[in-house]
Amino acid sequence: MRNQPKYNFFKNTSYAIKGLQDLLRSETSFKIELFVAIALLPVIFFLDASITNKLLMFITLFGMLIAEAINSAIERVVDLVTLEHHPLAGRAKDIGSSVVFLSISVFVITWIFIIWESL
Template sequence: MRNQPKYHLFKNARYALSGLIAALKQEMSFRIEVFLFIILSIAFWMLPLPLSQRAILQFSLFLPLIVELLNSAIERVVDLAMPDIHPLAKEAKDMGAAAVMLSLFATLCLWLYVALKQI
């Protein structure tokens, strides 16, 4: 039997919002990425780009936010399971950080591709 409450759409939405609020309150990197998400979302809608390119750029901005949330969840689980310093705990956290870095790099590459295509 799973240790999970019965599914309720609104309760699950509250859990998700609770996770977002926790990340905004406790994770500086997530706050920075949300700030960049907002600024870049406003900026590129002012550019003369086809709708398809705008949609790709908008969706690409979600990638680092999603990966950052997953990385933060990994870090919390590692801290809970292993409060002492352990090589495997460090590797798990480093791998999460690498995933964030790669998501930022992928987003940057998409943005550069679209920008260079316009020149």
């Protein structure tokens, strides 16, 4: 049985905000990707594309941020368990990084095709 407090929307929201604040304070990659997302967000609104394509652009843009947040969480948990070099710890971190790489790849490919189609 898990020792988990009763669900509270406001407390859980405050935990999520604390997590975002921590990402912004300590994760350079997240800050860079957030800057890219903020800079490219207006493109979605001004591009002459279907609503479906705009939604795909939005999802892939924020999917990149979500992947970076998950990767940061994986890295923190691995560092909590051991700071010594261990092959499994390295593999876990590498897999987390590959999630970010794949999300960025999907983002770039999706945006290229949609922008190309809209020209």
